[in-house]
Amino acid sequence: xxxxxxxxxxxxxxxxxxxxxxxxxxxxxxxxxxxxxxxxxxxxxxxxxxxxxxxxxxxxxxxxxxxxxxxxxxxxxxxxxxxxxxxxxxxxxxxxxxxxxxxxxxxxxxxxxxxxxxxxxxxxxxxxxxxxxxxxxxxxxxxxxxxxxxxxxxxxxxxxxxxxxxxxxxxxxxxxxxxxxxxxxxxxxxxxxxxxxxxxxxxxxxxxxxxxxxxxxxxxxxxxxxxxxxxxxxxxxxxxxxxxxxxxxxx
Numbered sequence: 145x146x147x148x149x150x151x152x153x154x155x156x157x158x159x160x161x162x163x164x165x166x167x168x169x170x171x172x173x174x175x176x177x178x179x180x181x182x183x184x185x186x187x188x189x190x191x192x193x194x195x196x197x198x199x200x201x202x203x204x205x206x207x208x209x210x211x212x213x214x215x216x217x218x219x220x221x222x223x224x225x226x227x228x229x230x231x232x233x234x235x236x237x238x239x240x241x242x243x244x245x246x247x248x249x250x251x252x253x254x255x256x257x258x259x260x261x262x263x264x265x266x267x268x269x270x271x272x273x274x275x276x277x278x279x280x281x282x283x284x285x286x287x288x289x290x291x292x293x294x295x296x297x298x299x300x301x302x303x304x305x306x307x308x309x310x311x312x313x314x315x316x317x318x319x320x321x322x323x324x325x326x327x328x329x330x331x332x333x334x335x336x337x338x339x340x341x342x343x344x345x346x347x348x349x350x351x352x353x354x355x356x357x358x359x360x361x362x363x364x365x366x367x368x369x370x371x372x373x374x375x376x377x378x379x380x381x382x383x384x385x386x387x388x389x390x391x392x393x394x395x
Contacts, residue, residue: 156336156363160348163193163340163357175200176255181359182338191338191383193359194258196220201251204237206278208245212238212263214307214316216381218342220256224279225249234306234316236280238266246278259340261316261383267309282306284318292319294328294390301325313387319380321346327372330393335386337362344378347371354378367393 168177176196180189215222215235222229225248229235240246268274271286287304300322307316314335321344338361341354348354350371362368364386 156361158360158362158366158368160352160354160358160360163359168195171196173202175202178260182361189260189262191259191261194260196222196252196256196258198255199251199253200255201249204248204250206237206239206246206248208239210239211265212236212267214261214263216259216261216306216316218257218259220252220254222256222258223249223251223253224281227279227281229281232284234269234282236267236269236282236307238278238280240276240278248279259381263307263309264312264314264385265310267307270305270308287318295392297328299325299328307383312385314384315388316381316383318342319378319382321374321378321380323375323377325372325374325377327369328390328392330367330370331390332365332367332393333362333384333388333390334364335384335388336364337388338383340381342379342381344374344376346374346378346380354380 163179166179168179171178171194176194178192178194181191181193184190217229217231217233219231222235224235237248269280269282269286271288272280272282284304287306289302289304292299292301292303302320304318305315306318309315341356341358343356345353345355348360354360
């Protein structure tokens with residue numbers, strides 16, 4: 145694992161690394177492997193990359209007090225009770241409206257690679273009508289495309305917001321960064337920001353470039369962005385633990 149930056153003066157550190165070269169371990173319960181990307185203060189996994197073996201099959205029990213879990217399929221196909229979810233699909237598992245337990249069968253005939261993200265509250269997909277489903281499946285085509293604006297200026301980046309938390313404003317979004325993109329300058333976010341590069345390449349600082357399979361975490365309030373650009377464009381999956389904003393540094 146290559147560490148991009150570590151600031152001992154704050155509770156969390158900024159990190160950037162190639163997930164393939166990081167530590168992988170057996171998936172709890174078997175049937176694959178995983179690499180935890182970020183943990184909470186009590187050491188629970190908040191996000192992880194998961195590789196499921198061919199023939200993977202399990203049953204997930206969702207209790208009323210559980211937090212929603214989001215899966216974004218990177219490769220392969222997942223099956224949820226007859227629903228097939230291919231590359232680019234988002235699957236949200238969330239407690240039902242009652243106080244019982246929902247049992248969900250999950251399988252993958254030929255294996256799959258999935259980003260798994262734990263959310264702080266129920267939330268939903270802004271591109272779909274919410275019918276309080278326990279299993280909510282969405283594709284990128286379900287999401288409206290919006291051009292990103294920072295400090296009143298268009299950035300050229302387009303985004304599809306795939307998930308929005310019920311409170312706090314955190315979200316999960318897919319971003320398309322155009323060739324020739326140059327960042328707005330040094331600034332910080334009021335939220336924690338996690339980024340996975342799905343395709344293309346984009347620089348994170350003067351020395352490091354995110355390419356496919358690289359992960360970046362910027363803690364809230366961490367000043368960064370003085371050397372962000374992309375020559376050939378990139379596709380990113382990005383998620384936040386509160387409402388995202390970019391507060392530019394003076395000057």
